[in-house]
Amino acid sequence: MSTGEIRRVIIIGAGQAGGETAQRLRQAGFEGEITLIGDEPAAPYQRPPLSKAYLKGELDMERLLLRPPSVYAEERIALLTKTRAVWIDRANRKVRIEGGRELPYDALVLATGAKPRRLPLVGADLDGVHLFRTAADVDQIRTRFQSGAKLIVIGAGYIGLEVAAVARQCGLEVTIVEAAVRPLARVTSPEVAGFFLDEHTRQGVRFVLGGQCAVIKGQERVTGVGLADGSELPADLVIAGIGVTPDVALAEQCGLAVDNGIVTDRHCRTADPNIFAIGDCAARPMAHYAGRMARLESVHNAVEGAKIVAAAIMGGKDHVEEAPWFWSDQYDLKLQIAGLFQGYDQLVFRGVMADRAFAAFYYKGGTLIAVDAVNRPAEYLGAKMLIQTNRSLPPDVIQDMSRPMKELVASAR
Numbered sequence: 001m002s003t004g005e006i007r008r009v010i011i012i013g014a015g016q017a018g019g020e021t022a023q024r025l026r027q028a029g030f031e032g033e034i035t036l037i038g039d040e041p042a043a044p045y046q047r048p049p050l051s052k053a054y055l056k057g058e059l060d061m062e063r064l065l066l067r068p069p070s071v072y073a074e075e076r077i078a079l080l081t082k083t084r085a086v087w088i089d090r091a092n093r094k095v096r097i098e099g100g101r102e103l104p105y106d107a108l109v110l111a112t113g114a115k116p117r118r119l120p121l122v123g124a125d126l127d128g129v130h131l132f133r134t135a136a137d138v139d140q141i142r143t144r145f146q147s148g149a150k151l152i153v154i155g156a157g158y159i160g161l162e163v164a165a166v167a168r169q170c171g172l173e174v175t176i177v178e179a180a181v182r183p184l185a186r187v188t189s190p191e192v193a194g195f196f197l198d199e200h201t202r203q204g205v206r207f208v209l210g211g212q213c214a215v216i217k218g219q220e221r222v223t224g225v226g227l228a229d230g231s232e233l234p235a236d237l238v239i240a241g242i243g244v245t246p247d248v249a250l251a252e253q254c255g256l257a258v259d260n261g262i263v264t265d266r267h268c269r270t271a272d273p274n275i276f277a278i279g280d281c282a283a284r285p286m287a288h289y290a291g292r293m294a295r296l297e298s299v300h301n302a303v304e305g306a307k308i309v310a311a312a313i314m315g316g317k318d319h320v321e322e323a324p325w326f327w328s329d330q331y332d333l334k335l336q337i338a339g340l341f342q343g344y345d346q347l348v349f350r351g352v353m354a355d356r357a358f359a360a361f362y363y364k365g366g367t368l369i370a371v372d373a374v375n376r377p378a379e380y381l382g383a384k385m386l387i388q389t390n391r392s393l394p395p396d397v398i399q400d401m402s403r404p405m406k407e408l409v410a411s412a413r
Contacts, residue, residue: 006106006313007032010095012085012250013111014038016046016299017279019066020306021109022077028314035078035103037085037095040134043069048299050138051162052329056169057142061135088254090272107274107313110251110262111305114244114280114297119154123216129238132159144237147171152225152233154213155241156183158328161196163239165330168203175233176200177211177225188341192360192372195353196330203331208233246281246295259283261295267312268305276312278305287321288387289340289369300325323387325380336377338384339370348395350379350405359383361398368392382409 009025011018014036022036038044045064053059072079080097087096094102116133118124130141149172153160156178167174176183182193183200197207212228216238225233246261256270257263261283268276268284279302283295300322307319326337333356344362351358359379362370371383382405386392391412398408 006030008035008105009033009107009109009313010035010037010103010105011109011111012037012095013109013113013247013279013281014040014044014079014081015111015113015279015302016044016066017113017302017305018109018111019044020303021111021278021309022072023067023075024306024310025313026075026077028310028316030310030314032106033078034076035080035105036072037080037083037097039082039084040136041082042135043067043072043079043081045135046299047133048327050135051132051159052166054135055138055142055145055163055166064135085250088250088275090254090275093274105274107276109309110270110275110277110281111279111302112247112250112281114246116240116244117242119213119216119240119242121213121216123218123222124240126216126218126222127220128218128222128236129216130240132163132239132241133244141237141239145170145172148173149236150234151175152177152235152238153241154178154225154238155243156180156185156207156209157187157241157243158184160239160241161200161330162328163241164200164205165203168200168205169331172237174204175206175208177208177213177227177233179210179212181210183207183209188337188372189344189347189360189362191347191349192374195374196333196335199331199333199356244280244297246283248281251277251281259293263293266308267318268308269312276309278302278309286324286340288323288390292340294340296324298324298326323384325384333374334377336373336380337371338373338380339368339387341370341372344369346395348399350398350401351376361395363392363395366392366394368398378405382406385409386412 044066084098096102116131151167151172151174153176164174184193214228215226217224224235248258251262262277264284266285280297286292311319328335341362346363357375359373359376373380393412
C-alpha cells in the first residue's frame with residue numbers, strides 16, 4: 001500500500017486518538033477523504049479532565065472539545081457522531097455502519113478505545129450507581145455531588161482517587177473500597193501508593209482495603225454497598241472505577257489478532273496492511289523497552305499513535321516516539337509519571353515525602369526505567385529525557401540534592 005493509492009481514510013472511534021489522527025493527516029498534507037466515526041453525540045473531546053476540572057464544574061463541554069466542531073467541516077473531515085460501525089469487510093475494504101450503509105476505505109484506523117468494566121453485582125443497575133468514562137456519565141454524577149452526600153468509590157486506581165479528591169473538596173463523605181491491599185496497586189510502588197493513601201486519609205477519605213463488594217443495596221435507588229464480610233456501607237451515590245477493557249469487537253469480528261488489545265507492529269499496523277490500530281484499544285511494541293508489547297491508556301499514547309499512523313499513511317519519516325508519560329491531579333498534588341515501572345529492582349528517592357514534593361526513580365539492572373514525580377516537574381522532565389535518549393544516571397547521583405536535576409541530566413551518559 002503506497003501513499004499514492006490512499007484516497008479514502010476511515011477512522012473508527014472519535015476520541016482523542018481518532019480526532020488527533022484526522023487532524024494530523026490534514027496537517028501532513030493528506031488531500032483525500034477522511035471519515036471519522038464516533039458513537040457519542042459530541043465531537044472528539046479530552047477525557048482526563050472528566051475526573052478533575054469537568055467534575056468540579058470548572059470546565060464546560062465547549063472547553064473540553066479538542067477542536068470546535070466547525071473545524072472538521074472546514075478541513076473536509078466527515079464527522080459522523082452518534083454512529084456505530086458494526087462490520088468490517090476486509091476483502092472489499094468496506095465498513096458497515098448501523099442502518100446498513102457501507103463506506104469504502106483504502107486505509108482504516110481503529111481507535112475504538114476501551115469500555116469501563118461493569119460491576120458484576122446484584123443492584124449494579126440501581127439509580128445512583130454510575131460508571132465513569134464519558135462526559136455523559138459525569139453530567140449525571142455532577143447533579144448528585146452535593147455536600148454531605150455519602151459516596152462509595154469502588155476501585156482505588158487513578159480515576160477512583162481523582163474522583164475521591166474532587167468529592168472531598170465538594171464536601172461529600174467518601175469511602176473507597178479496593179480489593180487490593182493498597183491503592184494504585186497496579187501502577188506504582190508500595191512506597192508511592194502509601195504516600196497517596198496517607199494523603200487521602202488526611203483529607204478525610206475512608207479506605208476499605210482488601211474489601212470485596214458483594215451486593216449493591218436499595219430498591220429503586222442505591223442505599224448502600226454490602227461487603228463480603230457481611231458489613232454494609234451506607235451510600236447515596238456509588239461510582240465504579242474498576243478499570244477498562246479494550247474495545248476489540250470489530251477487530252475480532254474481522255479476524256485481526258487480539259492479545260489484551262489489537263496487536264500491531266511499531267508502526268501501529270495490524271497484520272492487515274490496510275488497517276491500523278491506536279490508543280486504548282491497541283497493543284504495540286514499546287520503542288524504549290526492547291521486546292515489550294504494551295497497551296497504554298493515556299493521552300500521550302493516543303497522540304503518539306496518531307502521529308505514527310499519519311506518518312505511515314503519508315509515507316514520510318518514522319515518527320520519533322517520546323517516552324511514555326502520564327499524570328494525575330489529586331488535591332494540590334500533581335503526580336507526573338515518565339516511563340514504565342514494571343519489573344524494577346531498585347527504587348531511590350530524590351526529596352522526601354514529608355515535604356509533599358519528591359520523585360521516585362525506578363531502576364532495572366542499574367538502568368533508569370521510570371519516575372513518579374510529585375510536585376517535582378524538573379525531576380519528571382529530566383527523567384523523561386533520560387529514558388527517551390537511552391541514558392541513565394547512577395542512583396547515588398540521582399539522590400544528590402545539591403545538584404539541580406537539569407545539571408545531572410546534562411552529565412548523563
